[in-house]
Amino acid sequence: MRVALINTRIEPRQHIPMGLLYLAAYINDISEVKIFDPEPDDVALQDILAFNADIIGITSMTQNWPRSKEIIEIIRSSGSQPKIVVGGIHATVCGGEIISTPGVDAICSGEGEDWLKEYIQNSADGGADIIPGHTDLETIPIPAYHLMPQIDRYIEGSSSIRGTKTRSINIMTARGCPGGCIY
Helix, strand or coil, rough: EEEEEECCCCCCCCCHHHHHHHHHHHHHCEEEEEECCCCCCCCCHHHHHHHHCCEEEEECHHHHHHHHHHHHHHHHCCCCCCCCEEEHHHHHHHHHHHCCCCCCCEEEEEHHHHHHHHHHHHHCCCEEEEECCCCHHHCCCCCCCHHCCHHHHHHHEEEECCCCEEEEECCCCCCCCCCCCCC
16 A cells, blocks of 8 residues: 655745654555655645556645645546545644635544554545544654655754754654643
């Protein structure tokens, strides 16, 4: 099973998409996974289409949703028919809006690792459903930084660690809400 994970960028510069790196690490043992990080103005998306994925996962925050819809339209207008799943903050908060989007096959609300793994293993073929994701965060492997294209765009060159200038990249030390939220 080939899985493409797409970072929906609307600005040239942003934080590294940790969620996609965790997803890629989690499903790497059961699928051929590739992360795509297209430029905000890339309307061709040839690399994504050439990968010929069975499943395309798109992460979206609310401000990125118009770009995510544009990517879905480009994929569908190409004649490519992979399963398209949407996750991320916007899917968790506004799943009803995403369900009404033509071309979306499924939505994950909440943590996506276990949900995506199950979706891949079952080769899901249902309609557009909001499916809550729950993950034991203790079992998540190290993010798949090695699968991130153009990772240098996310590496800071001017960080100072103990007084030494060095290159650095963001890491995530916790997930979820300390107040007991479900995601």
